[in-house]
Amino acid sequence: MAANRDTDKxxxxxxxxxxxxxxxxxxxxxxxxxxxxxxxAAADDYIVGSAEDAGGRPIRLVIMLxxxxxxxxxxxxVPASIRHHFELRRDSERRLLRGMWRRGRMALLIGVTFLAIxxxxxxxxxxxxxxxxxxxxxxxxxxxxxxxxxxLDIFLYGWWPIYGRCKLFDRLARLEVEMRPLK
Numbered sequence: 001m002a003a004n005r006d007t008d009k010x011x012x013x014x015x016x017x018x019x020x021x022x023x024x025x026x027x028x029x030x031x032x033x034x035x036x037x038x039x040x041a042a043a044d045d046y047i048v049g050s051a052e053d054a055g056g057r058p059i060r061l062v063i064m065l066x067x068x069x070x071x072x073x074x075x076x077x078v079p080a081s082i083r084h085h086f087e088l089r090r091d092s093e094r095r096l097l098r099g100m101w102r103r104g105r106m107a108l109l110i111g112v113t114f115l116a117i118x119x120x121x122x123x124x125x126x127x128x129x130x131x132x133x134x135x136x137x138x139x140x141x142x143x144x145x146x147x148x149x150x151x152l153d154i155f156l157y158g159w160w161p162i163y164g165r166c167k168l169f170d171r172l173a174r175l176e177v178e179m180r181p182l183k
Contacts, residue, residue: 015050064182079177090169104154111148118144
């Protein structure tokens with residue numbers, strides 16, 4: 001398996017995958033019909049890694065197989081099955097992102113409520129002239145804001161990697177797949 005720059009299209013990166021048999025591309029334990037089979041983990045990792053290495057440039061997957069494998073009836077379904085695999089991965093990432101936003105909203109509600117309680121308790125403690133009460137009041141201010149870290153982490157930073165994978169799998173769901181004879 002090797003990735004190289006395609007000379008025909010300056011902007012397209014050709015990712016080559018050399019196989020001796022079509023079934024090596026798919027997870028042998030997946031009982032789904034051929035067109036819906038999951039890719040073998042190593043093939044998936046290789047394709048995804050090559051797409052990540054290509055950055056924003058378009059990629060084209062070139063699958064090289066022996067002539068007798070290319071003549072098999074399922075060979076014509078390989079491009080669609082690969083795109084279908086990445087559609088499923090994209091949809092899974094989108095569900096993960098929606099779940100993260102849902103958790104973020106719930107965490108924000110809990111965090112803001114907890115912060116409000118801490119600030120209210122702090123204001124009561126600051127009315128006291130006791131040094132210990134002032135120390136506890138400052139502790140409540142810190143704890144209240146620390147409780148906000150979870151939702152802020154989700155809304156500021158947590159969603160980026162998942163959104164990036166959604167975009168990557170969306171690109172791979174539209175991947176141009178070319179079948180060639182193995183030389």
